[in-house]
Amino acid sequence: MKREYPKQPIVAVGGVVIQGSRVLLVRRGREPHKGEWSIPGGMLELGESLVEGVRREIREETGVHVEPLEILGVFDRIQKKGPRVQYHYVIVDYACRRTGGRLNSGSDVLDARWVKREELPDYCVAQKAALVIARAFKFAEKSPKVPSAPKDAEQAL
Amino acid sequence: MKREYPKQPIVAVGGVVIQGSRVLLVRRGREPHKGEWSIPGGMLELGESLVEGVRREIREETGVHVEPLEILGVFDRIQKKGPRVQYHYVIVDYACRRTGGRLNSGSDVLDARWVKREELPDYCVAQKAALVIARAFKFAEKSPKVPSAPKDAEQAL
Secondary structure (H helix, E strand, O other), X not given: OOOXXXXXXXXXXXXXXXXXXXXXXXXXXXXXXXXXXXXXXXXXXXXXXXXXXXXXXXXXXXXXXXXXXXXXXXXXXXXXXXXXXXXXXXXXXXXXXXXXXXXXXXXXXXXXXXXXXHHHXXXXXOHHHHHHHHHHHHHHHHOOOOOOOOOOOOOOX | OOOOOOXXXXXXEEEEEEEOOEEEEEEEOOOOOOOOEEOOEEEOOXXXXXXXXXXHHHHHHHOEEEEEEEEEEEEEEEEEEOXXXXXXXXXXXXXXXXXXXXXXXXOOEXXXXXXXXXXXXXXXXXXXXXXXHHHHHHHHHHOOOXXXXXXXXXXXX
8 A cells, every 4th residue: 555645545543552651652664754753553454443453553563462442633644745645644543551562662663662751852752642642641540440551461462 | 536345444524513403414325325314424535634524525415514623433434245345434523513505415415404303213324323413412512602603604614
């Protein structure tokens, strides 16, 4: 599937995984915004539901197993080059609970880390991602299940 | 763009327009679910934002001009035929406020009507659409702006 100069908008999913005072971030290995720190996620595949896509992408990129809990936001990312549409994503971001797995930067990313909330400014995440991360911390504070996810479980989904 | 047996998930948008005790419905002119009553909407175009897509689709299908206010839900609609994916939509539904236009069933639909809430059961809308309509009525009750939209204005967006 063509990511650059696509024929139609592409559906992407992202997952914000909060554990205590940390959030799971990846350093993007692909354009657009290659090299920048962001929320893990990627393109939804044909026949795959949104939550299946979130589980798969986070597992592939970070080794962490998650359960998507709630939608935090839906965003357009449209980038033009002259009159042509170079990138067009519709991104659905979920708050996720870690269910298992072990951190291990995987496909399509340069690095993956659990980042402390107070260190987030050093990672220069994009404005929309920062907004979604803030929503996820708020959601986690309200949902006792999120911070109490098993810390070192190796449970498969 | 191929709607049936697509190569990737297709983004669709829908808009629930509430006016007083009525909701704007269309009778679908296309598969899937041709002939059934549903929320107006359709495929997002390349380079078009979600809210632009909602405005355009509702105008084309019903003649009514709207302003999207808030996302009511995001849904997968995946339909398989044997092992192949016949339809795969990711649908983003918005609560909308009518800003103008006049009811006039348009392209891709067989009919368009303002349907009273108590008459909804006669229209047999799908379960997910009924859920979203119920959310929109709840949203409209909380938002004084929605029921007070101009009734007969011909204002263009």
